[in-house]
């Protein structure tokens with residue numbers, strides 16, 4: 001496809017949450033006449049796939065959750081020898097991801113439209129590692145996802161928000177959480193439900209361990225009185241999976 005064809009298709013599939021780069025050009029191209037007024041999508045966050053491979057260097061079979069428009073999917077799949085299953089809950093996000101993956105001619109990606117709160121993970125088989133970025137704080141029962149993932153992988157990379165302690169909290173399934181109404185200005189990056197539960201820091205780390213990931217390496221932690229960020233690489237050192245299947 002040439003630049004004009006890519007631009008035409010990109011506009012057809014848009015609007016985009018993030019811009020994307022292909023062959024040195026950033027799409028969607030800005031309309032020069034209206035550039036001053038045009039609201040261009042921001043570029044996707046860089047460096048996550050790199051951080052993922054730094055902690056899990058020998059990873060080949062990867063599950064990515066909440067893939068949005070496939071920015072990280074492409075970075076994961078461009079590493080030689082990998083095969084990526086990317087799950088995203090919104091079909092229109094996934095259509096844009098499919099387009100970018102097609103542009104890069106990546107045959108090692110399987111895209112799946114599904115809600116991770118109801119998906120049968122065990123039916124997907126096992127994975128060398130799972131990338132769960134920007135998703136855990138979009139769930140109603142985030143601890144359940146951690147338990148599901150522990151059945152299919154020994155290595156889990158999480159990038160998430162947690163709640164810093166102030167405000168209303170309530171206990172659910174033994175975890176301290178905050179009920180949060182989804183009000184992010186970009187609706188296509190929100191949860192699939194109107195409200196979600198955010199862990200506090202202690203419960204986030206507890207839930208990871210409760211799921212069976214006993215070795216936890218905190219790569220980044222930014223505590224505040226409200227919205228906090230954490231990036232954490234989780235390993236399970238025991239060869240026995242919670243479901244009873246044995247790690248490969």
Ligand SMILES: C[S@@+](CC[C@H](N)C(=O)[O-])C[C@H]1O[C@@H](n2cnc3c(N)ncnc32)[C@H](O)[C@@H]1O
Pocket residue numbers: 045065066067068069087088089090093114115116117133134135138139188189190191192
């Ligand atoms: C904040 S974005 C994060 C995108 C990307 N992983 C990143 O970190 O930049 C959250 C993504 O997860 C998707 N999502 C939210 N809830 C989901 C669910 N229950 N199941 C599957 N995808 C979901 C949203 O549609 C959105 O694409």
